[in-house]
Amino acid sequence: MDQAHIRNFSIIAHIDHGKSTLADRILQLTDTVADRDMKEQLLDSMELERERGITIKAQAVRVLWKGHQLNLIDTPGHVDFTYEVSRSLQACEGALLVVDAAQGIEAQTLANAYLAIENNLEIVPLVNKIDLPQADPDGAAAEVADLIGDDADNVLRISAKTGQGVEGVLDAIVERIPAPVGDSRAPARALIFDSSYDQYRGVIAFVRVVDGRFETRDNVRAMAQGTRFEAEELGFLSPQRSPVKALEAGEVGYVVTGLKDVSKLGVGDTLTVEKRPADEPLPGYKEVKPMVFAGLFPTDSDEYPELRDALERLKLNDGALFYEPETSQALGFGFRCGFLGLLHMEIVRERLEREFDLDLLVTAPNVAYRVQPRPDAEWLEVHNPAELPNELEAVEEPYIRASVIVPKEYVGAVMELCNERRGSFDHMEYLSEERVHLVYQLPLGEIVLDFYDALKSRTRGYASFDYDMAGFQPGTLVRVDVLVAGEPVDALSLIIHREFAYDRGKLLVERLRKEIPRQFFDVAIQAAIGSRVIARETVKAKRKDVLAKCYGGDISRKRKLLEKQKKGKKRMKQVGGVEVPQEAFLAVLNLDDKR
Amino acid sequence: MEQGRARHLYVHLPFCAHRCGYCDFVTAVGREDEHDRYVDALLAELALERRLLADDVGTIFLGGGTPTFTEPAALARLLAALPSADEVTVEANPETVSPKLAALLREHGVNRVSLGAQSFQPRLLQVLERRATPADVRAAVPTLRAAGFDNLSLDLIYGIPGQSAGDLARDLDAAIAREPEHLSCYELEAKPGTRFTHAHGDELARQAEAMEGYFEIVVETLTAAGYRWYETASFCRPDSSRDLRAQHNLGYWLGRDYLGIGVGAVSTVAGLRWRNAPSVGRYVAALGGGERPPRELEPLGADVQARERILLGLRLDEPLATAGLGDALDADAIERLERRGLARLRDDGAALELTPRGRFLGGGVTAELLAEGSS
Numbered sequence: 001m002d003q004a005h006i007r008n009f010s011i012i013a014h015i016d017h018g019k020s021t022l023a024d025r026i027l028q029l030t031d032t033v034a035d036r037d038m039k040e041q042l043l044d045s046m047e048l049e050r051e052r053g054i055t056i057k058a059q060a061v062r063v064l065w066k067g068h069q070l071n072l073i074d075t076p077g078h079v080d081f082t083y084e085v086s087r088s089l090q091a092c093e094g095a096l097l098v099v100d101a102a103q104g105i106e107a108q109t110l111a112n113a114y115l116a117i118e119n120n121l122e123i124v125p126l127v128n129k130i131d132l133p134q135a136d137p138d139g140a141a142a143e144v145a146d147l148i149g150d151d152a153d154n155v156l157r158i159s160a161k162t163g164q165g166v167e168g169v170l171d172a173i174v175e176r177i178p179a180p181v182g183d184s185r186a187p188a189r190a191l192i193f194d195s196s197y198d199q200y201r202g203v204i205a206f207v208r209v210v211d212g213r214f215e216t217r218d219n220v221r222a223m224a225q226g227t228r229f230e231a232e233e234l235g236f237l238s239p240q241r242s243p244v245k246a247l248e249a250g251e252v253g254y255v256v257t258g259l260k261d262v263s264k265l266g267v268g269d270t271l272t273v274e275k276r277p278a279d280e281p282l283p284g285y286k287e288v289k290p291m292v293f294a295g296l297f298p299t300d301s302d303e304y305p306e307l308r309d310a311l312e313r314l315k316l317n318d319g320a321l322f323y324e325p326e327t328s329q330a331l332g333f334g335f336r337c338g339f340l341g342l343l344h345m346e347i348v349r350e351r352l353e354r355e356f357d358l359d360l361l362v363t364a365p366n367v368a369y370r371v372q373p374r375p376d377a378e379w380l381e382v383h384n385p386a387e388l389p390n391e392l393e394a395v396e397e398p399y400i401r402a403s404v405i406v407p408k409e410y411v412g413a414v415m416e417l418c419n420e421r422r423g424s425f426d427h428m429e430y431l432s433e434e435r436v437h438l439v440y441q442l443p444l445g446e447i448v449l450d451f452y453d454a455l456k457s458r459t460r461g462y463a464s465f466d467y468d469m470a471g472f473q474p475g476t477l478v479r480v481d482v483l484v485a486g487e488p489v490d491a492l493s494l495i496i497h498r499e500f501a502y503d504r505g506k507l508l509v510e511r512l513r514k515e516i517p518r519q520f521f522d523v524a525i526q527a528a529i530g531s532r533v534i535a536r537e538t539v540k541a542k543r544k545d546v547l548a549k550c551y552g553g554d555i556s557r558k559r560k561l562l563e564k565q566k567k568g569k570k571r572m573k574q575v576g577g578v579e580v581p582q583e584a585f586l587a588v589l590n591l592d593d594k595r
Numbered sequence: 596m597e598q599g600r601a602r603h604l605y606v607h608l609p610f611c612a613h614r615c616g617y618c619d620f621v622t623a624v625g626r627e628d629e630h631d632r633y634v635d636a637l638l639a640e641l642a643l644e645r646r647l648l649a650d651d652v653g654t655i656f657l658g659g660g661t662p663t664f665t666e667p668a669a670l671a672r673l674l675a676a677l678p679s680a681d682e683v684t685v686e687a688n689p690e691t692v693s694p695k696l697a698a699l700l701r702e703h704g705v706n707r708v709s710l711g712a713q714s715f716q717p718r719l720l721q722v723l724e725r726r727a728t729p730a731d732v733r734a735a736v737p738t739l740r741a742a743g744f745d746n747l748s749l750d751l752i753y754g755i756p757g758q759s760a761g762d763l764a765r766d767l768d769a770a771i772a773r774e775p776e777h778l779s780c781y782e783l784e785a786k787p788g789t790r791f792t793h794a795h796g797d798e799l800a801r802q803a804e805a806m807e808g809y810f811e812i813v814v815e816t817l818t819a820a821g822y823r824w825y826e827t828a829s830f831c832r833p834d835s836s837r838d839l840r841a842q843h844n845l846g847y848w849l850g851r852d853y854l855g856i857g858v859g860a861v862s863t864v865a866g867l868r869w870r871n872a873p874s875v876g877r878y879v880a881a882l883g884g885g886e887r888p889p890r891e892l893e894p895l896g897a898d899v900q901a902r903e904r905i906l907l908g909l910r911l912d913e914p915l916a917t918a919g920l921g922d923a924l925d926a927d928a929i930e931r932l933e934r935r936g937l938a939r940l941r942d943d944g945a946a947l948e949l950t951p952r953g954r955f956l957g958g959g960v961t962a963e964l965l966a967e968g969s970s
Contacts, residue, residue, distance in 0.1 A: 520935055520956055544810040545959035546782075546827050554861050555847065555903055556868060556893060562906055565962040577931065 001069050003250035004179045008071045008208065009124075010088055012116055013098035014106035014464065018128040022098060022160035022169070023061075023072060029166055030063035030070075032238055059194065060091075060206050060252045062236040065170045071236075071252035073193065073208075075112070081340060082468065083288050084320075086115050087193045087268045090284060091208035091252065094122035094177030096169065097144060101127045101135035101157075105143045105431060106464035107405045113147060122177045123148050126156035126169060143432055180210075180250035187278040188212030190247070190255075190271040192222070195262050197316035201232070203259040206252075207271060210282060213248045214255070219274040223281035227264040228274070232256040263319045290322045290338025291398055291469065292345055292448055293383040295363040295491060296352070297334030299582060303358060304333045310356035311335060314348065321348060326384070330491045330575050331361060331585065336384055338368075342448060361582050363491050367445045370396040370472050386490040388479045390530045396472040397495075398444040401426065403466045408436050410459040417458055421446035422497060441470060445495070480505050480534070482512065483526040487576030491585050506535040513537040515584035523578050599865040600646075602653040603846040606637060606677070607857025608662040608670075609875060615724040616791035617752075617783060621859030621873045622660050630666040633858075633875065634673045636882035640856045641676070643887060647854050647864050652680040654843035661711075663691040667699060674703035682842040684709055684748075689727040692735040697742030708739055709748040709779070709841075715769040716762060719755045722795065723783075729769075736773045748777035748841065753809045755783055756795035756802070763809055767816045776839045778822060778830040780813045810955060827910040827957055848911055850904045858888070866900065868893040898923060906961050912954075914946035925966040932960060 013019035026032075060073045075088040089095065095116045099105055116123055125144045130137045141155040156172060158165030182189075190207040198204055214220065218231045233256035235243040247253045259265060266288070270281035298307045311323050322338030339345040345365060352358050369382040372394040379396075382388050388395070402423070404414050408430075415425070418440045426439040442451075447467075455463045478501050482492035492512075496504055505527030512525050516539050523539040547558055572579035609623045610630060623629075655677055662670070662685050677683075684707040685700055692710070700708065712732045714720050720727060739747055749770050753763050770778060785792040785799055792799075799806075814824050822830035826848060831839040846853055855862045859873040871878060872889040881888040895903070901923035908915035917924065917940075929947065932938040937953035937960050940946070953960050 520937060520959065542956060542959070543807045544782075545956045546810070546954075547958050554870075555863070555907065556861075556870075559899070559903055559906060562958065562962050562965065565958065566965055566967075569962060 001248070001251070003182065003184070005068045006071070006180055006250045007068055007094065007173050007177045008073060008092045008180060008250075008252055009094045009096060009173055009177055010073045010075050010092045010116075010121075011096045011098060012075065012109065012112040013128075014100070014103070014108045017098050017100040017103065017106075017109070018160045019074075019098055022096070022128065022158075022166070023074065025160050025163055025166045026063060026070075026072065026170065027061065027239065029163070029170065030065050032061070032063045059239075060237055060254075061239045062242075062252065063238070066174065068174050069251070070170070070173055071208075073252060081344070082111070082115070083286070083340075084194070084267055085112060086119065087191065087284070089116050089119045089121060090282075091191050091193045092119075092121055093180060094124060094173065096173070097123050097125045097148065098128050099125070099140050099144050101129045101137045101140045102132050104136075104140050104435065105147060105405065107403045107437075107466035108464060110147070110405070110437065111403060111466040111468070117148070123150075124156070124169070124172050124176055125150060125154065126158055126165075128158055128160050130157045131159040131162050131164065139432070143435075146431070182210045182212075182249035184212065184249040186211040186249075187276050188214050188218075188271075188273040189278045189282055190214060191282050192265060192267055192269050192271060194267060195265050195319065197262050198256075201256050201258065203257045203262050203265055203316075205255045205257055205265050205271070207247070207255055208252050209247045209249050211249055211278070212273070212276075213246050214271070214273060215246045216243075220255070220257075220271050221274055221277065222265055223270045223272055223278070224285045225264060225266055225269055227259065229257040229259050232258050260316075262316050266319060288320045288340065289368075290320065290340060291368055291444060292339045292341055292365050293336060293368060294339070294345060294365040295326055295328060295331065295334055295384070296323075296337050296349070297328065297331040297361045297363075299359040299361050301332045306356065307335065307352070307358055307360070310352050310358060311337070313356075314351060318348070320344065328386075328491045329487075330489045330573055330580070331363075332573070334361075338383065339365075342452070361585060363585060364494065365448045366495060367398050367443075367448060369477070369495060385479055385493040385495045386481075388477075388493075388495055390479065395475060395477050397475045397477060399470045399473050400442055400444050400447065400467040401470040402440045402442050402447070403468075404438045404440070404455065404463055405431065406436055406438070406459050406463045407434055410462060411436050411438065413458040414438055414455065414463060417451075417454055418442060421451060442467075443473075443475065443497075444469075478529050480508075481528050482508060483524070483528060484512075484516070484580060485523050485576035485578045489575050489580070501529060502534050505529075509535045509537045512584055513539055516578065516580055518542045519578055599852075600649040601852040601854040601862070601864050602649045602651065603843055603851060603853035604648060604652055604655045604677070604680070605843075605853060605855040605857075605860055605862075606655065606657045606662075606673070607659065607855065607860040608633075608657055608665050608673075609660040609858050610664050611659065611661045612664055613724065613726060616789070616794065617723060617785065619784075619786060619789075620658075620660065623858075623875050626875070627666055629875070629879070630669040631672075632879050632883070634665075634669045636879045636888075637673060637856055638676050639882040639885070640888070643882075644854055644856065644862075647862075648678070652678045654682040654846060655680045655684070656843040657683075657685045657705075659686055661686070661688050661691065663687040663696055667696070671699055671703060674700070674705065677704075679704055682707055682746075684841070684843055686711060687735070688725075689731040689735040692731075692738050694738055694742065697739050697744070701742050701744070706744070707746040707748070708744055709750065709777075710735055710739075710775075712749045712770065713752045714755065714758075714762075714766050716766065719758055719762065719766075722756050723752065733769075733773070736775070746777070746837075746839065747773075747775045748779060749773060749775045751778065751780045751813075752783050753780060753813060754799075754806045756798040758802075758806075760805070760809070760812065763812055764816065767813065771817070771820045776832050776834075777841060778817060779828055779841075780817070780830070781828050782810065814951075814955075823912070824954075825912045827954065848907045850900070850907060863895070866895050868895055902965055905965060909947070909949055909957060909961050909964070912948075914941055914948040917945060917947050923966055924964055928963045932963065938964065 011019045063070045073088050075085045127137045127140045137157045141152045145152040189211045190209045192205050194206040220231050221228050233243050234247050235241050236253040268285040272278040315321050320340050323335045326336040371380045371382050373392050375393050423440040423442040428438045431437050476498045477495050478498050480494050481488045509525045509527050521541045525537045526533045527535040572581050609621050611622045683705045685705050686709045688711050715729045817830045825840050852864045858875050858878040861870045869890045869892050878888045901920050938949050
């Protein structure tokens, strides 16, 4: 199709502000999906996505409207996937910015709106849910207009739920968003903005063709990674796969690659055709690096092979997932996994448990650290607290630029929380008379455990939060080890700012004393920095452990009681001859209850 | 011993004047008009299973319930019909013990009485919902002695809500002063969800730490008084002419076959265990029609039998012969427990025993000693 009749756009919205409902309504209005086939929120195809109301993997769907081809490129809605969002936005010329008429702008809306502005997208602002009784369309419209420097009159008012105003949205897409302006005669270039794995057809790349054209059977190369393949099939989603002979400049579609490994085709890479390759890739590709790490161990050590297979299969669909085998003295064989962020970790864990029926023990998450062991030595990246050397020259930790939006009465509470978490204030601004946008620099390590929960509870749920990675900075960090019966428990080591080490160490051993059941002997639990013990507790030995009555011939019941007791023991992990229940390894997670 | 025939007979008499809050045995309150028919049923079951019983029965144990609450005529009829045995024990509640009852038991071959004393303090007896008064408990012993009983056992319960260490010491002293040949001391088990736990759970939780040492107090006090701690919860006087251990229970602990008759009774003969259904009505009805009562069957594989020999045998103060137990014992665990001074192998590994401290922790220690099993 002539590029003049193509419009490529995304929808930017905070969770629950109605992105998926709007997408569904667009599919219906354009007769892309018959009413009777309409499933609630069709675009969110993974079960987990639908349940959580969030979009994890972007997809693209083509609709026709008044002689135009509109390509809706869905973006992941969460902070962990900022890079993927930015690639999806790069594939578009415009974006619908959706704001809930009752809620107004949220931190995530801001972050993604800024991303869209940086990508030079034409923004079509709209206020959704105007049918709600508590809606304040004018207030929300004013906030949005202010944010993007537009006139409030240009903000569309709709209800995706009832369909009111949605035709106007389609018209606005055609009228306001510019057509693509690629060079259709130039060597072919297409931006990969997403990929997925199909067990029969291999990796499927979702692309936006910028220049030239791709044809079925073309030999194709990914320019940054150098991966080569034959385009087995080209097509677009409507929303099911519809094959075409060629994809041309300006169009959005998919490429069936036959590749077996999704990580060979990174999001942001540029595809070109071998017979007449482009000289330069499209800008902006970067390798996604995991920032949050945790150990994943099977609860039953016999399930290690199942966990390995599951991770392999998950990785096919999730190029950002990183894993390597890890052996813990305490927990046995497992994997150290790297994630883009906390939500990503939670999703991976849930998918492993749900789709692969695994029972997992996930250690407390930590961030990636950069360590220089000696002066002039090379910097290392450490993904596991137990691996942080005791003697080191310097250590750096990742920081984030955190964006928090709250009603003004909670500004104090948020500042207090950020200060407790070693944050440094960057700036604040009033979005309206009532709502304030705060920006802080914070160590990522201070938010991986429970920052979001703490923020929600201190602001009665009113705060919205988003962040960007902001590079590494030096830190005064120490490793706190936990010793049970004199033996270090690698899975409980944590890296922490020296100032907090004593309090955290004390809390941790107190918590462990309650989690570790009494044994046949006294068990010392210590927290130590290097060889210096900073806190100690003792689990007193049991004095009795007998089944009282044992006669009347009812021996089966006693035997079953003992077998049950034995089973309970099997679920525990042996550390220095001490039976430690799995729950104890999560003690680190809950340390902040008392903070 | 004859193959496949039991030398130990258990007879269950479920009737009680009152069901105590902590009790989890099969019991039926009152129903005096049913006692006769129940005894008929017992005798019918005995007749049906007679071939499973050896010609020379070693022990008979009448348990309950409160066997001595059974109508005297019915009880006499039952006792008269039972085979003779070396040890015939009847459980009795102190308040039921009268010279008349004692004489009835003596006449019918009973030579051992196990008295459910539980405590000597009115307050604690009340908490346990026992009907006996301390005076009943004190009087029962001389009454039985006067009738000629020279083998008496007293049951005590410790860990009663509100029981202080001093209360326990007084109960133990009072029991010792009665000079019984045998004592059984059980820690009170408050099962979750029972009426008793509902009423006293909080108090027990509050006292849990203080009560941890009660088991030690019991063992120390009784051994100091000359009793032998021969089984986890059982003590007997040493006597050069008689073995005063509970011979019937010893049968269980040594893994011997036994036949149990009566409602809810369990039997284990030749690798098969069965348990009669716990309903008195169905029991009486089935046997009244000449049928066996409804039963739960449990075949015991060799592995299960080996595991039971370990868990029962280690309750005793004599070493457990390890021959034939190879697979059921975890060799690493034995080594670990030896290092901690809780168990030891003897005679080049031919026998295994727990140290005194190991016996206090016998449940956990045994669970550790058992190899990973399929059962």
